[in-house]
Amino acid sequence: MQNVNILKDQYDDIVKKHSPKNFVFKNIFRAFWVGGTICCIGQAFSNYYYYLGLNQTQASSATTITLIFIASVLTALNIYDKIGNYAGAGSIIPITGFANSMVSAAMEYKKEGFVYGMGAKLFSIAGPVIVFGTIGSVIVGVLYYIF
Amino acid sequence: MAQHIGKQTVIFSKPPIITHTHSSVGPKEADGPMGEYFHTRFADEINEEKSWEKAECSIIKHTIKQLLRLSHTQPTEIDYLLSGDLQNQINATHLGVKDFHIPLFGLYGACSTMGEAMGLGAILVGTGLAKKVISGASSHYCTAERQFRFPLEYGGQRTQTQQWTVTGCGYVMIEQEGTGPTINSITTGKIVDFDIKDVMNMGAVMAPAAVDTILTHLQDTNQKPTDYDAIVTGDLGNCGIEIAIDMADRLGVDLSPVMHDCGAMMYAQERQDTHSGGSGCGCSASMFSSYWYLQLLKRKYKKMLLVPTGALMNLVSTQQSENIPGIAHAVSISAPEQVISDKIQRFHLAP
Numbered sequence: 001m002q003n004v005n006i007l008k009d010q011y012d013d014i015v016k017k018h019s020p021k022n023f024v025f026k027n028i029f030r031a032f033w034v035g036g037t038i039c040c041i042g043q044a045f046s047n048y049y050y051y052l053g054l055n056q057t058q059a060s061s062a063t064t065i066t067l068i069f070i071a072s073v074l075t076a077l078n079i080y081d082k083i084g085n086y087a088g089a090g091s092i093i094p095i096t097g098f099a100n101s102m103v104s105a106a107m108e109y110k111k112e113g114f115v116y117g118m119g120a121k122l123f124s125i126a127g128p129v130i131v132f133g134t135i136g137s138v139i140v141g142v143l144y145y146i147f
Numbered sequence: 148m149a150q151h152i153g154k155q156t157v158i159f160s161k162p163p164i165i166t167h168t169h170s171s172v173g174p175k176e177a178d179g180p181m182g183e184y185f186h187t188r189f190a191d192e193i194n195e196e197k198s199w200e201k202a203e204c205s206i207i208k209h210t211i212k213q214l215l216r217l218s219h220t221q222p223t224e225i226d227y228l229l230s231g232d233l234q235n236q237i238n239a240t241h242l243g244v245k246d247f248h249i250p251l252f253g254l255y256g257a258c259s260t261m262g263e264a265m266g267l268g269a270i271l272v273g274t275g276l277a278k279k280v281i282s283g284a285s286s287h288y289c290t291a292e293r294q295f296r297f298p299l300e301y302g303g304q305r306t307q308t309q310q311w312t313v314t315g316c317g318y319v320m321i322e323q324e325g326t327g328p329t330i331n332s333i334t335t336g337k338i339v340d341f342d343i344k345d346v347m348n349m350g351a352v353m354a355p356a357a358v359d360t361i362l363t364h365l366q367d368t369n370q371k372p373t374d375y376d377a378i379v380t381g382d383l384g385n386c387g388i389e390i391a392i393d394m395a396d397r398l399g400v401d402l403s404p405v406m407h408d409c410g411a412m413m414y415a416q417e418r419q420d421t422h423s424g425g426s427g428c429g430c431s432a433s434m435f436s437s438y439w440y441l442q443l444l445k446r447k448y449k450k451m452l453l454v455p456t457g458a459l460m461n462l463v464s465t466q467q468s469e470n471i472p473g474i475a476h477a478v479s480i481s482a483p484e485q486v487i488s489d490k491i492q493r494f495h496l497a498p
Contacts, residue, residue: 002398083302125301
């Protein structure tokens with residue numbers, strides 16, 4: 001009987017042949033319609049707040065707060081992770097995804113205590129977004145200043 | 148009483164007997180196609196505890212308690228307990244079994260732990276060192292998910308090759324005397340590294356180890372695949388089992404007529420959205436202790452090779468882009484000489 005190691009060279013092909021592909025087009029379609037819907041909801045809130053008498057900047061802030069609140073509640077109610085599994089980037093990229101990443105971490109690690117659990121792990125997923133978001137905005141700002 | 152043959156196999160002249168089993172699972176497993184076979188079906192993963200970790204401990208404790216109760220055995224009569232799980236430093240096992248005061252071998256073989264526990268248990272009993280031992284393994288979806296991946300409520304998307312960690316455990320009692328299926332031989336697997344780094348495709352990590360152990364077992368014991376009614380891997384999943392069959396085929400061995408996989412059988416893939424199937428120590432442990440044990444009692448399958456498979460990694464090693472090697476341990480089990488109807492009946496009456 002032959003040794004299994006002789007298949008090492010062909011193994012990538014064997015794995016590729018039998019591994020189901022992710023449904024790229026289906027996932028893109030879902031991401032766009034869910035992401036778009038979240039943006040439409042945001043726009044509706046923005047218009048509503050403007051209509052109530054807030055100025056444009058205030059209306060934007062109020063909209064952000066509202067969306068974060070809704071996403072946090074949906075996370076706590078065990079709904080947002082299902083939306084995420086369906087929509088992928090469509091629900092991860094908007095501000096609601098950011099809220100979900102923090103609330104889910106807070107819920108999960110609360111059992112390890114408020115300081116070393118929740119406090120320490122709150123930014124475990126959202127942290128990189130803030131770090132690289134800040135660095136990115138600094139780079140863009142410098143380029144904008146030069147040119 | 149036991150003899151080492153070939154490269155990696157121990158064969159027993161007086162085969163240890165698997166006299167009793169008990170399996171427990173969570174709600175998702177109970178809802179799957181195998182649901183009716185499990186002894187205890189918990190309605191909730193948290194099981195009225197304060198944390199997922201405590202819940203896993205309580206499930207382990209319940210399962211061993213039921214195993215002892217059904218077999219009318221006191222904990223003091225058990226010589227050794229062999230068990231493991233997926234939590235860091237196998238803590239679920241430690242906290243789950245502490246109140247039984249049974250000498251413990253805590254084992255870690257990732258999802259292959261059931262094979263390791265049954266293999267070592269068979270050696271202890273088969274060589275006469277112990278009269279009764281309990282072997283088993285456990286896993287929990289929620290403890291594994293938060294330890295290896297993301298918080299439970301995080302809204303990420305799962306890939307098609309990903310598997311779903313089974314919430315559940317299975318424990319078996321192995322004895323020198325009694326009635327039940329017998330362990331004829333065991334083959335201890337070695338670590339097989341095929342340079343896989345994709346943490347989302349555990350089937351691909353474990354398939355080479357499974358094939359290596361199966362082929363070594365067949366060679367050591369001078370058998371062919373069809374000498375078995377079933378060769379049952381632990382948690383290769385839908386994708387891994389195909390890879391394993393393909394690999395064996397390329398090596399000139401046809402495993403397809405007898406090959407099964409506990410992970411691929413555990414869930415209804417479409418309805419339960421589990422993608423490539425089940426995984427975790429509890430997958431092979433709960434499936435063997437329930438469905439497969441029953442098939443052996445009924446003599447529907449007269450001889451089976453149980454091959455739990457494990458992917459060896461931790462969070463640090465995968466983040467540092469280390470390879471993920473695999474391991475698989477084989478246990479060769481024969482059905483009893485006659486159908487044992489009282490045990491089959493008791494199987495359905497278990498709480």
